[in-house]
Amino acid sequence: AAGVIQSPRHLIKEKRETATLKCYPIPRHDTVYWYQQGPGQDPQFLISFYEKMQSDKGSIPDRFSAQQFSDYHSELNMSSLELGDSALYFCASSLLRPYEQYFGPGTRLTVT
Amino acid sequence: QQQVKQSPQSLIVQKGGISIINCAYENTAFDYFPWYQQFPGKGPALLIAIRPDVSEKKEGRFTISFNKSAKQFSLHIMDSQPGDSATYFCAALDMDTGRRALTFGSGTRLQVQP
Numbered sequence: 001a002a003g004v005i006q007s008p009r010h011l012i013k014e015k016r017e018t019a020t021l022k023c024y025p026i027p028r029h030d031t032v033y034w035y036q037q038g039p040g041q042d043p044q045f046l047i048s049f050y051e052k053m054q055s056d057k058g059s060i061p062d063r064f065s066a067q068q069f070s071d072y073h074s075e076l077n078m079s080s081l082e083l084g085d086s087a088l089y090f091c092a093s094s095l096l097r098p099y100e101q102y103f104g105p106g107t108r109l110t111v112t
Numbered sequence: 113q114q115q116v117k118q119s120p121q122s123l124i125v126q127k128g129g130i131s132i133i134n135c136a137y138e139n140t141a142f143d144y145f146p147w148y149q150q151f152p153g154k155g156p157a158l159l160i161a162i163r164p165d166v167s168e169k170k171e172g173r174f175t176i177s178f179n180k181s182a183k184q185f186s187l188h189i190m191d192s193q194p195g196d197s198a199t200y201f202c203a204a205l206d207m208d209t210g211r212r213a214l215t216f217g218s219g220t221r222l223q224v225q226p
Contacts, residue, residue: 004155031212042201043156045213056211090155099144099207101214103155 002026004104006091012110013081021076021107023091030096031055032074034066037088037106049074050096081111115139116204118217125224131189133220135202138183142204146214147176147187150199159200160187192224 005024013019025032031050035043045058049068060066063081068074078085088108092101117136125131135145143164148156162169162176162185169176175188189196202217 033212033214035214042216042219043214045215048212050212056213058213088153092155094212096212099205099212100146100158100161101212102158103148105155106153108153 004091004093004102006089006104006107008107009105010108010110012112014112015081015083017081017111019078019081019109021078021089021091021109023074023076023093023104025072025074025091025093026102028095029072029093029102031094032068032072033092033094033101034060034074034076035090035092035103037090039087043090046076078109083111085109086111114218115215116202116217118202118220120220121218122221123223125192125222127192127194127224127226129192129224131192131196131222131224132186133200133202133222134184134186135204135217136182136184137204139204139206140183141206141208142215144205144207145176145178145185146203146205147174148201148203148216150201150219156201189222192222194224194226197222197224 033048034046037043046060048056052068066076088106092103094101146161147159150156173190178185203214
């Protein structure tokens with residue numbers, strides 16, 4: 001079965017640079033979520049989109065923005081990167097109903 | 113403040129034994145409780161989930177027990193295998209608000225010894 005696809009899988013950036021993470025949800029899934037997971041921590045919700053509209057917002061810094069496109073893929077844009085932004089970034093997708101969220105393999109962002 | 117409290121932080125079980133991980137929540141509006149398994153460097157994988165209208169759900173070697181009055185739920189892994197060694201996260205969600213963001217517990221690192 002098709003899964004959530006994320007790219008790139010690894011990304012190394014310097015402080016103050018920008019980064020763009022991409023997510024391709026499971027086909028026919030209408031909702032996309034972004035989570036951030038620091039080392040040894042649980043995933044923290046950043047933002048979600050339903051049918052290309054932002055549906056919920058969590059602890060996402062103002063330096064980050066995201067959008068969902070007409071083909072349902074989503075991009076997380078991160079500017080003015082800080083060392084503390086180093087983390088695993090996961091995208092998950094689901095149907096509105098039922099509620100099961102399926103996670104992608106993640107993008108490991110390292111800010112040096 | 114962790115809305116979903118998970119214990120233990122780490123667990124060592126012998127092969128063939130039962131692994132038990134517990135979670136407790138405060139928000140009575142939570143009405144969907146999934147468990148995720150995560151291997152190092154991988155994304156969380158949905159294992160099993162339960163709604164409050166049932167007290168137990170079993171899928172293969174994995175069972176969720178749910179106690180609505182105590183606001184607690186637990187994951188039991190029967191006949192634990194070395195391949196089960198991973199970090200397990202419980203989570204909760206309030207479906208009625210329309211929010212779909214999962215609130216995760218802090219995770220349990222399970223090690224199954226051969």
